[in-house]
Each structure stands twice: as C-alpha cells, then as structure tokens.
Amino acid sequence: MDAAFEKILKKIAELDENFEIKSNQLLIEDLDIDSLRLIDLVLQIEGEYEIELNEDALANARTVEALWVEITRAKDLINA
Template identity: 45%
Template structure:
C-alpha cells in the first residue's frame, strides 16, 4: 500500500492528473511517462520528504511504482 505523501509527490513531480489511479504495478516509464530526469527529481523530492538517502543506482533499478515505494519504505525503516 502506497503512502499518501509518496503518492502526492509522485503526482506532483511527474505531473500526473488527480483522477489517474496509481497502482504499484504501473511501470514508471512506459505507463506513467516518467523519463530519467523526472525520476531523478522524484528521488530527490522523496529523499527530502522522508529524510532518507536512497541508493545512487536506484534510478536504473526501479521499474514500477511499487519498486520505488519499497526502496523508500526500506530506507525509512532500516
């Protein structure tokens, strides 16, 4: 289950419409249209919001919304 803050940041940074359902299975690139620059911006915003530091190679490793959420949640609760 996605965190409300996580979803709000995802929608804001990726400029996703409010009425677009977000699911963990969605591919960040092909389904949500998030390119590498937007993904980096998204990671920076998530790090700031949650007060964590995510792996440098994260942008190459995540494919889905759930992949990204799991990385954030792991960083928050080590």
C-alpha cells in the same frame, strides 16, 4: 504506498490528482517519468521522507511498487 508518495508521483509525472496510481505501473512507460523527472522524483522523496535512496536499488526500481519498497527499506535503515 502512502498519500505523500502518490502526491509526489502525480506532481512529477504531471498527472491529474484524480489519476489512480497502481503498484504495478511502470515509472517510465506508464507514468512517463524520464531521466530528468526521475532525478526530481528522487530528490523530492528524499526530502519528504528524510532518507537517502541507494542508486543501485533505484536503477532496478522500474515499478511504483519497487520504488515504494526502496523507500520503505531506506526508512527502516534510519529507524533501526
């Protein structure tokens, strides 16, 4: 994870800037990111990293780490 990703997560989840994001946290249950916030999260991530996230992969990304893996994959595809 990088600082930009953590900043986006905190903004979307409306968390205090001092909140510690952990890789095993669940997006919905732990960070309270509902379906509308998830859409906003995806849009902000795509804009920040200039990538396009796969919808099927996103459906399976339940944790912070799983989402970061999808971001990394998308970045790697662009740089390949």
